[in-house]
Amino acid sequence: MIEVEKLNFSYGKRRILKDVSFSVGNGEVMSILGPNGVGKTTLMKCMCNIHKPSSGHVSVNGKSVLSLSGKELAKNIAFVPQSMPRSRTLVYDSVLMGRKPYINIGVTENDLDITSKAIRDLNLENLAFRYIDQISGGEFQKVQIARAMAQESAVMMLDEPTNNMDVCNQHLTMRIASEMVRKTDMCAIMTMHDINLSLYYSDTLMFMKDGEIVAFGGKDVVTPDLIWDIYGMEVDVIKHRDIPLIVPRETVTGLAAKRHMKTHRHPHDAADHILNDPEC
Amino acid sequence: MSEQETVENRNIDDISVNDYKNITEGYLKKIRFKTIFLVSLGILCIFLILFTLRLGAANLTYRDIIRTLIYRDDPVNVWYIFEWRIPRIVAAILCGAALGVSGVVMQGTLRNPMASPYTLGISGAAAFGAAIGMMFFSGAAMESMTVENPYVVTISAFLFSMVSVLVILALIKVIDASPETIVLAGIAVGAIFTAGLSFLQYFADEATLMSIVFWQFGSLSKITNQGIIILALVLAVCSIYFFYKRWDYNAMESGDEMAKGLGVNPDRTRVVGLILSALITSIAVSFMGIIGFIGLVAPHMVKRIIGNDFRYTLVGSMLLGATLMLLADLFASHLFPYLVGTTLPVGIVTSLIGGPVFISILIGRRKVNV
Numbered sequence: 001m002i003e004v005e006k007l008n009f010s011y012g013k014r015r016i017l018k019d020v021s022f023s024v025g026n027g028e029v030m031s032i033l034g035p036n037g038v039g040k041t042t043l044m045k046c047m048c049n050i051h052k053p054s055s056g057h058v059s060v061n062g063k064s065v066l067s068l069s070g071k072e073l074a075k076n077i078a079f080v081p082q083s084m085p086r087s088r089t090l091v092y093d094s095v096l097m098g099r100k101p102y103i104n105i106g107v108t109e110n111d112l113d114i115t116s117k118a119i120r121d122l123n124l125e126n127l128a129f130r131y132i133d134q135i136s137g138g139e140f141q142k143v144q145i146a147r148a149m150a151q152e153s154a155v156m157m158l159d160e161p162t163n164n165m166d167v168c169n170q171h172l173t174m175r176i177a178s179e180m181v182r183k184t185d186m187c188a189i190m191t192m193h194d195i196n197l198s199l200y201y202s203d204t205l206m207f208m209k210d211g212e213i214v215a216f217g218g219k220d221v222v223t224p225d226l227i228w229d230i231y232g233m234e235v236d237v238i239k240h241r242d243i244p245l246i247v248p249r250e251t252v253t254g255l256a257a258k259r260h261m262k263t264h265r266h267p268h269d270a271a272d273h274i275l276n277d278p279e280c
Numbered sequence: 281m282s283e284q285e286t287v288e289n290r291n292i293d294d295i296s297v298n299d300y301k302n303i304t305e306g307y308l309k310k311i312r313f314k315t316i317f318l319v320s321l322g323i324l325c326i327f328l329i330l331f332t333l334r335l336g337a338a339n340l341t342y343r344d345i346i347r348t349l350i351y352r353d354d355p356v357n358v359w360y361i362f363e364w365r366i367p368r369i370v371a372a373i374l375c376g377a378a379l380g381v382s383g384v385v386m387q388g389t390l391r392n393p394m395a396s397p398y399t400l401g402i403s404g405a406a407a408f409g410a411a412i413g414m415m416f417f418s419g420a421a422m423e424s425m426t427v428e429n430p431y432v433v434t435i436s437a438f439l440f441s442m443v444s445v446l447v448i449l450a451l452i453k454v455i456d457a458s459p460e461t462i463v464l465a466g467i468a469v470g471a472i473f474t475a476g477l478s479f480l481q482y483f484a485d486e487a488t489l490m491s492i493v494f495w496q497f498g499s500l501s502k503i504t505n506q507g508i509i510i511l512a513l514v515l516a517v518c519s520i521y522f523f524y525k526r527w528d529y530n531a532m533e534s535g536d537e538m539a540k541g542l543g544v545n546p547d548r549t550r551v552v553g554l555i556l557s558a559l560i561t562s563i564a565v566s567f568m569g570i571i572g573f574i575g576l577v578a579p580h581m582v583k584r585i586i587g588n589d590f591r592y593t594l595v596g597s598m599l600l601g602a603t604l605m606l607l608a609d610l611f612a613s614h615l616f617p618y619l620v621g622t623t624l625p626v627g628i629v630t631s632l633i634g635g636p637v638f639i640s641i642l643i644g645r646r647k648v649n650v
Contacts, residue, residue: 050540070543079541085391087533088588092307097534100527100542112307116300128303129310131587151542 007056031198034208074101078148098150138169321599380601382557383575396576397561401470409440441562498571498627573634
């Protein structure tokens with residue numbers, strides 16, 4: 001279980017995180033959601049001391065972790081960054097790296113067993129002896145999750161784990177991650193952009209805006225009002241197989257027009273803009 | 281059973297020991313291959329040492345050599361082997377190992393395949409320092425192409441190469457440069473020193489100019505016995521440190537954030553790694569002049585063959601660096617004189633061969649990536 005208490009972080013004079021407090025229980029998956037730049041990634045980095053928080057406490061299973069050495073902290077929290085350079089390293093060695101906090105002189109048989117198990121559990125056997133600069137984005141992400149599993153920490157933090165993945169790989173990665181978390185009774189925190197994907201696989205959702213928590217709770221926390229408040233987008237919340245999902249209320253072009261209307265006074269201009277805007 | 285069925289039938293809870301033991305077995309095989317590669321490099325190195333030991337003007341047989349090594353009975357042979365051949369071979373091995381290990385540490389900590397003593401401007405700064413020593417501290421000899429006071433030149437070269445390292449480190453601090461861009465800073469610093477060197481050369485008298493130019497041709501015959509001892513000691517200490525930090529370097533291959541997440545302090549590891557590898561390089565370059573491409577090519581070749589794992593690439597780059605230097609020396613001081621009649625400074629050979637070898641590595645790399 002991880003508990004975060006009144007975490008604050010400033011970059012220069014700008015306050016990025018404002019008194020953030022929450023907790024995630026063992027075997028739970030929590031998603032942190034919110035628009036770009038609200039402090040989701042910063043929050044994660046503060047929780048594992050990559051950024052030094054200006055104040056606040058983080059404890060894992062009752063033990064305060066921010067004062068621990070890097071090595072000891074790594075035994076409690078495994079962090080998977082959003083993007084990583086890829087080198088000519090074997091997939092196996094990359095997963096074995098999760099054992100780094102435990103390795104003193106050399107790799108033990110136990111380290112190899114744990115690494116091999118993590119590779120087996122994530123179905124990476126066929127890739128184990130390929131180099132990580134030769135595998136696909138989805139496979140690479142699975143390697144990172146395997147590495148975090150091999151780290152055997154109580155908390156796993158994934159920063160946008162489904163970035164740059166096709167829809168199938170997104171679901172596959174999320175399913176594997178959430179299954180592993182429940183099986184091993186660790187807890188997982190992920191920053192996400194896809195609300196529906198989070199609704200499918202997480203137990204708790206946390207919405208952030210301007211460095212503060214706006215909403216925190218189970219799946220029912222997602223309401224049209226909340227989405228309007230955070231993203232400025234009109235949605236309906238529908239139920240599919242008992243899982244709430246959000247659906248945009250208007251077509252994308254209509255929404256885009258609305259957004260552009262805010263900046264362009266004349267609707268005519270806005271329409272031109274949309275036609276020329278590749279994102280619309 | 282088809283592959284699809286195997287995957288479908290797998291249940292995460294159903295832990296069969298053989299399942300993952302096979303993966304461990306596969307990994308141990310890979311490890312064995314890496315070890316065999318290192319041992320083969322070692323054997324090749326020993327073979328080259330024995331081969332080079334016998335070559336040269338005095339026609340010595342292996343029996344003569346072994347007898348001289350054990351009994352030291354023939355003073356001429358003793359002088360020839362202990363004063364001439366062995367120091368040269370040891371210098372080649374140390375220089376190759378020093379450049380190889382600095383290259384691999386620089387490439388790893390800066391995560392830049394182009395990082396090497398040469399591209400970071402350390403060699404250029406050493407050449408500038410040597411020129412300063414020759415021009416202003418009476419390091420150059422009256423007769424051309426020799427150095428009258430080698431220690432002044434060596435110390436000056438060393439000091440200036442450390443200056444270049446300090447400038448790079450200061451730039452990292454001031455502009456908060458990402459490791460990938462530090463090489464750019466190195467190239468800029470190197471360019472400044474090269475310009476300074478040209479400036480000095482322009483104003484140098486003829487004898488000094490010849491000494492400066494000759495110094496830049498890296499050569500194994502320049503280093504003194506004391507130089508060999510200093511280089512060996514520093515190399516040994518730094519290599520032990522690098523090997524101790526092998527897991528930290530491995531972690532840094534996945535980026536600074538990942539490294540921090542695994543309990544490594546990437547900034548400190550990078551700065552210490554850079555200072556120590558620059559120290560080794562500057563000692564080697566100060567004693568022997570500029571020997572290009574070994575620091576760039578040896579790590580690349582090793583990584584191509586056994587992949588990126590500092591547990592093996594550190595030793596591999598040292599062994600391959602030494603092997604390449606022995607080969608280059610074999611060519612420069614035995615094969616080339618045999619063909620043309622005059623010896624070549626080994627630095628010219630390494631640069632001549634190193635360039636094309638590096639290009640072929642790049643082409644090979646492209647093919648793999650496709």
